[in-house]
Amino acid sequence: xxxxxxxxxxxxxxxxxxxxxxxxxxxxxxxxxxxxxxxxxxxxxxxxxxxxxxxxxxxxxxxxxxxxxxxxxxxxxxxxxxxxxxxxxxxxxxxxxxxxxxxxxxxxxxxxxxxxxxxxxxxxxxxxxxxxxxxxxxxxxxxxxxxxxxxxxxxxxxxxxxxxxxxxxxxxxxxxxxxxxxxxxxxxxxxxxxxxxxxxxxxxxxxxxxxxxxxxxxxxxxxxxx
Amino acid sequence: xxxxxxxxxxxxxxxxxxxxxxxxxxxxxxxxxxxxxxxxxxxxxxxxxxxxxxxxxxxxxxxxxxxxxxxxxxxxxxxxxxxxxxxxxxxxxxxxxxxxxxxxxxxxxxxxxxxxxxxxxxxxxxxxxxxxxxxxxxxxxxxxxxxxxxxxxxxxxxxxxxxxxxxxxxxxxxxxxxxxxxxxxxxxxxxxxxxxxxxxxxxxxxxxxxxxxxxxxxxxxxxxxx
DNA sequence: TTCATAGTTCGATGCTAATCGAAGCATTGA
DNA sequence: TCAATGCTTCGATTAGCATCGAACTATGAA
Numbered sequence: 439x440x441x442x443x444x445x446x447x448x449x450x451x452x453x454x455x456x457x458x459x460x461x462x463x464x465x466x467x468x469x470x471x472x473x474x475x476x477x478x479x480x481x482x483x484x485x486x487x488x489x490x491x492x493x494x495x496x497x498x499x500x501x502x503x504x505x506x507x508x509x510x511x512x513x514x515x516x517x518x519x520x521x522x523x524x525x526x527x528x529x530x531x532x533x534x535x536x537x538x539x540x541x542x543x544x545x546x547x548x549x550x551x552x553x554x555x556x557x558x559x560x561x562x563x564x565x566x567x568x569x570x571x572x573x574x575x576x577x578x579x580x581x582x583x584x585x586x587x588x589x590x591x592x593x594x595x596x597x598x599x600x601x602x603x604x605x606x607x608x609x610x611x612x613x614x615x616x617x618x619x620x621x622x623x624x625x626x627x628x629x630x631x632x633x634x635x636x637x638x639x640x641x642x643x644x645x646x647x648x649x650x651x652x653x654x655x656x657x658x659x660x661x662x663x664x
Numbered sequence: 665x666x667x668x669x670x671x672x673x674x675x676x677x678x679x680x681x682x683x684x685x686x687x688x689x690x691x692x693x694x695x696x697x698x699x700x701x702x703x704x705x706x707x708x709x710x711x712x713x714x715x716x717x718x719x720x721x722x723x724x725x726x727x728x729x730x731x732x733x734x735x736x737x738x739x740x741x742x743x744x745x746x747x748x749x750x751x752x753x754x755x756x757x758x759x760x761x762x763x764x765x766x767x768x769x770x771x772x773x774x775x776x777x778x779x780x781x782x783x784x785x786x787x788x789x790x791x792x793x794x795x796x797x798x799x800x801x802x803x804x805x806x807x808x809x810x811x812x813x814x815x816x817x818x819x820x821x822x823x824x825x826x827x828x829x830x831x832x833x834x835x836x837x838x839x840x841x842x843x844x845x846x847x848x849x850x851x852x853x854x855x856x857x858x859x860x861x862x863x864x865x866x867x868x869x870x871x872x873x874x875x876x877x878x879x880x881x882x883x884x885x886x887x888x889x890x
Numbered sequence: 891t892t893c894a895t896a897g898t899t900c901g902a903t904g905c906t907a908a909t910c911g912a913a914g915c916a917t918t919g920a
Numbered sequence: 921t922c923a924a925t926g927c928t929t930c931g932a933t934t935a936g937c938a939t940c941g942a943a944c945t946a947t948g949a950a
Contacts (some may be wrong), residue, residue: 488929709898710898711938
């Protein structure tokens with residue numbers, strides 16, 4: 439008997455097309471109902487129920503009841519990270535499900551990864567913050583520098599409020615499409631919320647795509663490369 | 665039909681106990697034969713052959729023939745990263761295969777992750793280098809600072825030789841046991857080789873455990889926290 | 891040349907898991 | 921109170937996959 443973590447059990451939970459579809463759509467960070475997940479997965483509610491029971495038992499998703507609705511979310515950012523890494527591998531080895539249309543390039547450009555910005559613009563954000571020395575390495579991956587703290591305050595982000603949460607301010611997340619890192623963590627999430635608030639970007643409904651306006655993208659570029 | 669990378673196919677490849685055992689042992693960075701992998705996986709050579717064919721077809725492992733032996737290695741560092749992330753999840757959700765004995769704590773303390781140091785000491789290494797400002801964030805995660813370049817030279821590492829290789833000098837790798845990052849990349853690998861050369865540490869045969877001598881561990885602690 | 895070893899292929903077996911129709915339970919709205 | 925909706929459970933069906941004994945192929949040593 440081998441010792442250590444049983445990765446086969448976790449991987450097997452992710453390794454079914456229906457469950458993978460559910461988890462992928464949950465990467466948007468939004469809670470979804472069992473019926474919605476069934477539809478996204480392309481299976482009947484009975485089948486979806488069976489899959490969700492497995493995911494819940496394996497602590498991959500967390501349920502929450504509200505009347506007769508049952509909402510599900512991913513159980514932690516490590517699930518998002520696993521899915522991103524697996525997407526990167528699938529992309530490299532050519533296991534892609536391709537449908538002609540504009541959405542795929544848009545997903546690569548800017549999308550939500552759980553609650554923060556991913557895609558080429560997410561990577562550019564990370565790069566720009568590092569180049570401006572607003573973030574730097576530490577044992578948790580990345581942390582805000584003193585200059586970064588000033589910047590956050592000037593940019594309208596309540597750092598004290600973020601620190602009150604039980605999650606790291608900054609965390610590095612591997613971006614499958616760019617094969618580089620973007621910024622996760624509560625600060626990363628707050629930045630994306632701020633872009634929404636400023637009107638620079640908005641979520642495309644029923645999708646993980648984040649669409650920047652022309653002026654929003656210009657402001658974004660100015661922010662990371664003044 | 666959903667567009668994008670087909671993570672279910674990749675995850676399914678990892679989601680079989682026999683295949684997961686093979687991949688885990690390949691995380692040591694060494695090439696292993698089909699017979700060795702069969703033994704590690706606890707299956708017959710026929711079964712191992714079948715599994716290896718799937719892993720090869722899915723570009724998870726790369727084969728190399730040498731006489732009548734067929735050696736296998738992991739196809740890239742992203743596979744290592746995927747396995748580490750899955751181990752982290754398995755650890756968090758309690759999917760552990762536990763065997764009483766000394767090895768598990770030793771695996772957590774110091775082990776090889778493909779070709780670099782992982783475990784608590786790997787995380788301490790990362791932390792120490794960051795605190796000494798020898799590494800810093802950049803778009804690829806981490807990079808050597810100018811002070812870090814000086815340090816590497818003084819420590820006996822041929823950076824020019826490393827740069828000649830087609831892989832990043834520094835890369836961040838999530839450590840499942842510590843839930844923090846350790847240092848991968850060619851520089852990370854060179855550091856571990858240097859620890860071996862200096863006699864500070866050695867590989868435990870047939871295992872991923874890296875065992876530091878008492879004086880070696882003291883030198884290591886002095887290095888990261890002078 | 892012959893024998894031993896490494897590894898693969900073939901075919902059979904058995905098990906697991908995904909699927910859904912039918913039925914049932916819990917909750918909400920009329 | 922009753923009907924509608926969301927969701928789960930039950931049971932049957934089917935497909936896929938892991939397993940290994942037997943046989944085969946390729947390579948190396950005697």
